[in-house]
Structures are given as structure tokens and as C-alpha cells.
Amino acid sequence: MIQGRVLCRISLLIILLITISAYAPWDFLGVYDKAEAATLLKEGQIAKAEGYIYHKEIKKDKVLYYVKNASVTTGSGSLSxxxxxxxxxxxxxxxxxxxxxxxxxKHFSSATNEGCFDMKKYYNSLGLYFELTDIGMYDFSCNCFVEKDLAYKIRQRISLVYNSCLPGEEAGFLSSVVIGEKSGLDGELKALFQNVGIAHILAVSGLHISVICMAVYRFLRKRGRGFVVCGLLAGSIAVIYGLLTGGSVSSIRAIGMFLIYLLAQITGESYDMPTAMAVIGDFLLLGNPLFIKNGSFIFSFGAVLGIYFIVLPLNNAFTNYFIYLRRSKKPHDKFYSDESMIHKLIQYICSSLVFSFGMFVAMLPLVTQLYHQTPLYSVFLNLIVLPFMPVVLGVGLIAGFIGACAGLGTSALIGWKMFPALLVKILLLICHFIIYQYELLSDFVQRLPGSAMVVGYRSMWSVVIYYLILLLIVYGLDYIEKSINSGKKINQRNTILIKAGALIFIAILWLYPPKGDFEIDILDVGQGDGIFINSGDGARFFIDGGSTSSDAVGQYTLLPFLKYKGAGSIDYWFLSHMDLDHVSGVLELLEQGYQIDNIVLSAEIPEGETLSQLLALAEHNGTNILYMKQGDVCGTRNLSFTCVYPYPEMVSDDVNDLSLCLLMQYENHGILTRETDGQENFLAFFGGDIAAEQEHAIASSGLVEHVDLLKVSHHGSRFSSDFSFLEVLSPDVAVISCAKINRYGHPSAEAIERLEAAAGHIYYTMNSGRVRMNASGVDEYISEKLF
Known part of the structure; x- marks a missing residue:
């Protein structure tokens, strides 16, 4: 596939070496050297820095500046x-x-649970290693041309035009699409497009170059202008447009490849897409090797690779089959004649469908590795959305420039300004209609059953094997068929059907989430509780899920983790009581429509406003409400939960005293028998926020004994972790879930002292992040490699 491409081979070798160094345990190229050097700066230390501003953007009413080639001096050392x-x-x-x-x-924070946004990795992948806060002083110097800051001001002026003529979410959409200005992009609209698989239209990419720059180049060529003049003009427009849109990774990739195409045209050489892509990849990675871990870089270059090596061969095979069908028919068969418009329409639709399906299959692992889910209907939705994007882009760009020149949105419309303002409004009305249809269509698709398939995270080897099989299907089947049918005529129809069937099969295999092995994950939710449990036999459980220190813990912690684990639904969600640090995230998930089959509460749970809200949301979502009383058992073949507290008909003014307490038992039964194999038998206790009095009563009841895991009650409060209770349970592992900074003083020194005397090991989510227990032992999330 790359025979004879010497430059391509060298460039790909460089990319491969950087990739191995970035992802392998040994960083032999030192791609993390700058990131590791920045960690030596002490948090909160005063620093003086000198560097160059290379980008700025508006984020949450603040202006975020990006500085490169900086020298930083602190009291303990310096960086260059x-x-x-x-x-x-x-x-x-x-x-x-x-x-x-x-x-x-200020150092960037790292994720403390799988699936959550990792600010450190994100900014490091952009070549940024820390933040300066509490700015004491600053000054800058520049020449008169730089001082004008034309690209930024034009971008802001065009955004004002859109904001003055369109509703907020549509103005933000158009600003993002046309000029790469994402500050006004509506979060709900972005999430909607991500869920249905058309979020790629929000980024400045190759589509923009083909619509704008390639259109200019071809227009000039058709007018008889020479290669050099056309190339210089189109190339200049591409570079200027890249500067205007902020120079994102995807735009640099697209513009760089376009410039190489122009160079090939001017010099009379043939343009080679893989070589152009590899050269631009080297250009980006040699400047910042950690781009190799940036999502935009992976998606942008992954899409080009997918188009060239997967989509185009599939599309060519289908096109050749249609040509074969047309030529094989009799001359009087008008349906297959070149003049048949119906035939051309069918061929166009089918070809577009093959292209869209090919992109879906080619990008599937990349999408699921980043988002841990994939939109199933994106193949069909993109067929409708993409043909109108050139219209949105072209019309939006023209309207934006006319409005900016006329001062629309910045001054009163009087005199001659009324005429361009009217033209701008007419043009943007076209964009409004298309964007509104996008929203309606996306909302409809999102409501369809199975619109987003939660897949979870797969290992790197799984991704490699998937693509090897994909290449085997696209290229290897042709070779095998030619070898089998040597000298015979190949049945193109059967070849296409076999390839389509094989592609659908491997896509289904990838989409099918594995059951997973038995594990208990005590998440870091800040000041609160959240415990995920996989039974190992296909059922998923959760205990509590809330926080009073983390905003939107359901959206930003629980849901990303569940998607990472491939948990598109939870079979049983136990809630110990109704304090918000135990249920706030569950309420969020129910509001967002996440599927929870059953919510399990204590039979003695007191009424209250939070409980009423929970019951209403559960009814709206079709979630069953189950009540457990002492002695009730809930579970599956391998995993069971027994309610050991509260006692029947108990009442208390303190909701903590009535927390649902569960004794979990895991036994790995054989496949054909209910007899345990005796190798895995795991006991754990979960007690919500009960205090010492309730713990003492449980210990005296005889319902509990030694456990492997104790989820420490009430976040390590000094009023919990009773000595007699700990003596009976004598846990091998105790885990405390709380925030590093909280107003309750959790965990208390008294509770820790009692735990240290009774438990084998103590783990704290505030220090260890997510704490996992499985057959392999205990795993602390943030003790893993951070880079």
C-alpha cells in the first residue's frame, strides 16, 4: 500500500517511534521530558515568566491565553x-x-476515576504544562502590525454578526463551524451532536479547505490562470483562513495537506495523500510529540487514514460493480443506461451509504476509545447532514464578512448599512433553517431506541487486532479470491456481499460489551459515596452515588465511569439513604434518562422531599422501586446482597441511623453446577452513614463476621467505626471515601486509629483515587502511570 513512497516510509517511521515512546512503558525519546520538568515547580509558588502568546480564546467570561517558548523562574529553580x-x-x-x-x-489536575476528563493529559497533549494564577503583574511588547491583532478581532466581529442575527445556540454553532470560535457553543447542542455522531461538523477541517480554498483554486484554473498564480492565491487564502480560525490541529492538518497538493500541482508532480498526511504528521509531532495523545490529532489523521485505506477501496469496489451491472445489461434497458436519472440517483445514494458505513467501521475503535460509546444511526444521519454543510459554511462565511465590514452588531444601522444588513439577514436565514433542521433531526434520532451504544474501553491490543482484521477484509479477501479463482471470472457481487457481511460482523463484535470479571470499584466522588460492582456473570450493581463537594457528579464522574466500563444500564442501584452526598448523582442520571432497571431502598426509609423527587424521576424513567427489609436477599448466581439493617419498623429523627446496610457475598460458581469451586469467596460490608450505635447493634446480631472489604461508614467520621464492630468484621481492606478538603473533618484521627488497629490495609479515595478490588487484589487508580 506504500510501495515506492520513500518519504512516506521515513515519515511513518518517525510517527511510529514517537507513538511507541509515548504509549510504551519506556519513554526512550523523552516525549514527556518537558511535562515531567514542569512538575518540579511547586504548587502555589510565585513564578516570573517570559514567552510568546500564540493563541487566545474566551472561556466562561475569561480570556484564556496560551504561551510558548517561555522561560520561567521561581525561588527554587527555572525552566526554559x-x-x-x-x-x-x-x-x-x-x-x-x-x-x-x-x-x-498551578498544576493541572489528573483524573481520579476511569473515563473522567483528565485536564493534565489534555493540556499536556497540547504542549501546555501548567497554569499561572493570581496574576500580579504583566506587560507585553509587539510591533504595530501584531498590535492590531487582526485575526482575533475579525473572529470576534464575525461572532457579533451571528449573535445579532441568530438565536444563541445557532450563533454559537455557526461561529464554531465557520471561524473555529467555540466560546459561544451551546453545551447541550454540542452534547446532542456528539450523541448522534455528527459532532465532527463543529470542527474546522478538510471540509472547509475543500469548500473554500479548493473552490478558489478550481475557479481560477477554469479561468485559464497558471498553476503558480492559482496555487499562490489559494495557498495564501488557506493560510490566512487557518490563522483566522485559530490554528487547530485539524485545520493545520487540512491546510498543510492542501499546500502540499498545490506544490505538487505547481511542480507537476503527482499528489500522494498518505505521504502528505505523514509529512504533516511529522511537522506537528516534531513540534509537540504529545500531540500523538490528543483526541483532535487522532481523529483528524485517523479519518484521513480511514478514507484512504478503507473507505475509498470499498467505494471503488461498489462503483466498479455498478459499472459492471450497467454494461452487462441489454442496450434497450433504460434503467441501466447512462441517461437514466433514477439510476444515477440510486448509485449516488448507495455510494454515499457505502462511504458513510466505511467511515463508521474505520473510525469505530477511535470513537469508542474516546467516548466509550458510538451512535448507531450516524451512518444514515451523516447522509442527510453532510451535503448541506458546504451551504452552511459558504453562506455563513459570506454573511459573516459582509456583516463585519458593515459593522453589524457594533453600531446603529443607518444609511447605506441597512442594505448589507438586510442581505446578511437573508443569508443567515438560510443557515438558520438548515441548523434548525439539524437540531430537530438530531433530537429525533437521539430519542430512537439504541441511538447510542455504550461499548466501554478496550485494550490497545484489541484496537490493533481490529484494524488488522479490517485490512484483511478490505485487501486480503481480494487476494484470496484471486488465488482461488485463478484464471476464472470473479463474481463481483459475491465479493461485495462477503466484504459487507464481514465488516458488519466485526463491527457487531466490537459493539458487544463484554460481561467483565468480578470487581468492586469505590469511586472518588469527593465528599460522598459511589460504588460500582460487577458480578462477573452479566449483572451490574451500584451502591449510592452522590457528592456535596463535586458539581454535577453524575454527569462528570458517574456517567463517564459507567460508559468506560461498558455499562449502558445498571440492574440494581442500592441507595442507603437520601442525603445528597449519596444520591445527587443518581438524581442527575435519572434526569438524563440513564437506564436503571431497579432502585433498591430500605423498607424503613423515612419520607422526605428528596425521596419524593427520586420516586417521581424513577416513575418517569420506568425504573422499578424495590424495598429491602432485614434478611432480604438480592443478587444473581454468583453475587448476593443481604440486608442486615435496619430492623423492622425502626424510626429515627436522623436519616443516617436508618441507612440500608448490606453484606455482599461473592462465590464463583461453576458453569454447570451451583457448587462453588472454593477458590473465590469474597465478603464485603457497606453501611452507608450509620454511627457507632448502629454498628454495635449489627456486630451483636450475629449477622456479620470477618469480611474481605469494609466500606468505612460515614466517610470516616469519629462517631462511626465502633471498636467492637471492627473487631467482629476484622476487614482485610478498609476504604474511606471522602474529599481531601471538607468541612466535617473527615476522616477523623479517632476513626483512623481504630481502623489501623483492626484492618489489614486502609485506602483513601482522596489520595488513591478510585480503589478497585478484584481477584488480583487492590488497585489504586492514581498510582498508575500518569502520562
């Missing part, structure tokens, strides 16, 4: 050629100006 970010209320500092600044060092 590093990069960082800082925020100001003002956008007064121009792009590409030299900066002097003083502030406090």
Missing part, C-alpha cells in the same frame, strides 16, 4: 522552552506578542 496558560478578564494582549508576567504556579 516550556509552555503554559493563564487567564485574564481582558483580551488586551495581542496574539504573537512577547509577554512578561508574574503569578502563582
Amino acid at each position: 522552552k516550556t509552555s503554559f496558560i493563564f487567564k485574564l478578564d481582558s483580551d488586551v494582549i495581542p496574539n504573537y506578542s512577547k509577554l512578561n508576567i508574574e503569578g502563582k504556579v
